[in-house]
Amino acid sequence: MNAIFNMKQILISLVLLGFAAPVLAVPNGDLLYQDMCEACHGKNGQGGVGVPLSLPDFQRDASDEFLIKSIRNGRPGRVMPAFPYLSDAQLAALIKTIRGFVSEPAKPVKVPKAIQGDLKRGAKLYQQHCAACHGARGEGGKGTGVTFSRPRDAAIIATSLSNAAFQDASTDQMLWQALAYGRKGTPMPSYLEQGLSEQQISDMVAFVRTLKKKHAKPEAGEAMAPFIVSEAEGSINDVLESVKEAVIAANFKLIRVQKFEQGMVKEGSESPDKVIVYFCNFALLNKALALDPRIGLFLPCRLTLVKEGDKVSVFAMNPEAISESFNNEELDRICQQMRATYEAILEEVTL
Ligand code: HEC
Ligand code: HEC
Known part of the structure; x- marks a missing residue:
């Protein structure tokens, strides 16, 4: 990002000021402000x-x-x-x-x-x-x-x-x-x-x-992990079946299962080793949307299954990492709850 901003800034400066050499030494605050x-x-x-x-x-x-x-x-x-x-x-x-x-x-x-x-x-x-x-x-x-x-x-x-x-x-x-x-x-x-x-x-x-928050947020460099990952034994179809069962047992409605590569490669040639399971709990969804409509960008809920060797990795987006930047405590609570639910589902699948 840094490099891109600087390049852009330098290029614009060069064009505007006719390649005058000192331009590079004196940053242009207006352009920086416009950019950032x-x-x-x-x-x-x-x-x-x-x-x-x-x-x-x-x-x-x-x-x-x-x-x-x-x-x-x-x-x-x-x-x-x-x-x-x-x-x-x-x-x-x-x-x-x-x-x-x-x-x-x-x-x-x-x-x-x-x-x-x-x-x-x-x-x-x-x-x-x-x-x-x-x-x-x-x-x-x-x-x-x-x-x-x-x-x-x-x-x-x-x-x-x-x-x-x-x-x-x-x-x-x-x-x-x-x-x-x-x-x-x-x-x-x-x-x-x-x-x-x-x-x-x-x-x-x-x-x-006295209000200063201590370690309320992860320090720079140790940001919250964006994914929760778990590994399961068995074929992708076995794991897919237990994911479906666990999702339904956790009160979600299964929406659909699709190949990860669907729409990205020629129809029929999608890898069978990567699938996405979409599911939703409409009550929770409506509650979260009412609190912050941006949460819609991350819904419906999904788990991604990837076969690697004789194991299947199951990935979930970490809802807490998403809510972290929204500064909405109610949403934080829902996302904590979601994370716990995801972890329970993953545990169920990998048992
Ligand atoms: C993505 C949006 C965003 C961008 C980009 C951004 N800011 Fe901010 N900035 C904010 C918000 C929102 C706040 C208020 C912080 C809060 O809510 O506690 C803020 C706060 C500030 C403050 C403190 C104001 C105060 O009253 O405490 C300064 C100074 C500031 N920004 C300058 C800048 C400068 C200069 C840049 C570019 C280099 C920049 N910001 C880029 C959103 C942004
Ligand atoms: C009606 C709403 C309201 C009330 C009541 C209020 N504030 Fe504010 N306060 C704001 C807003 C909005 C800003 C941001 C102003 C700005 O952008 O310059 C602010 C800014 C501040 C700032 C400057 C922060 C910064 O980032 O520059 C401080 C400090 C502050 N408030 C403390 C307080 C305290 C302490 C009280 C109670 C005595 C209080 N405020 C009451 C709305 C309020």
Whole structure:
């Protein structure tokens, strides 16, 4: 991906600027933004799937360091990807582009030098004032802001406050001023205007700091396995029969069995050693679809059987790996349940 972006960027730069040699040394922030950010954050940072970057209050709160960390590390578990491969020069260029989205950032605001809050009071205030939007544990707004059922100009999603990357990127001061002064143009209100005291705001900052999720998501490099695999003895037909039985026993309806290569090779010449079994539980399907329509991309349920030597491997997509990026706790629960069901089916088959 990195290589592709860079090549494209270099090629475009070369064409635009008439092959001037120094172009390669100075990254073009506008092009980087177009390539990597615009689809989510909007042409001029006005927002979309991603939160707006062009609002004066956001630009006031977001230091360069916050932007750099947010871009480099992304928000694992949320929709915001990480861009760990960007060079310092590329990041600087991107930030220049982002700063250019606003003609004037909001005026600097007064923030107490020492932010010391009372956790207990903060916890209470948080539940009272913040949980409705940011979630009881700071997990952020429901969904991702991209559910297909919502228009693109839907209300701006409340960011995840418990996200470890957000916690690492932000300072107490940044939290304090976001809380105290709000973000005009978004649903995030100013709590000074709402009548809370400076001390109460410090109390909430102290509490927000306790929300940081520890190891909630796999660290980079140890992402959740995308497949669950199991090996069974016997011919492909034997294993296929026991898969069918196990699927039905687990309350699914068998939809169809087809050769893996169907439609990919000439009819009749599909390998008999690779088959897919499609099945569905309509109650579960409707429940999952109601929670997030994107789940439809992965349905109906399927198991893939592949004969290798005298064994048959049975593959299932890991539903938890799918739900991981959707940030929807109810969906997570269904997918955990699905994973357990898949594992039970595989165990049944390989017994
Ligand atoms: C696939 C969509 C997507 C892409 C691509 C993307 N972002 Fe984001 N970005 C998001 C979402 C969604 C959030 C909000 C995170 C949350 O929900 O907690 C976000 C958050 C951010 C934040 C933090 C904002 C805040 O208020 O905390 C910054 C800064 C940011 N993105 C910059 C960028 C830049 C620069 C790029 C390109 C290099 C980029 N993003 C690419 C979706 C995206
Ligand atoms: C009505 C919904 C709503 C309420 C209530 C609310 N927020 Fe927000 N909050 C948001 C939205 C939406 C954003 C994203 C704004 C943006 O894109 O700049 C946000 C942004 C923030 C940010 C900046 C995060 C970032 O990534 O830049 C912090 C910190 C924050 N909220 C904390 C709180 C706390 C603590 C409370 C309770 C005192 C609270 N919010 C109440 C909706 C809300």
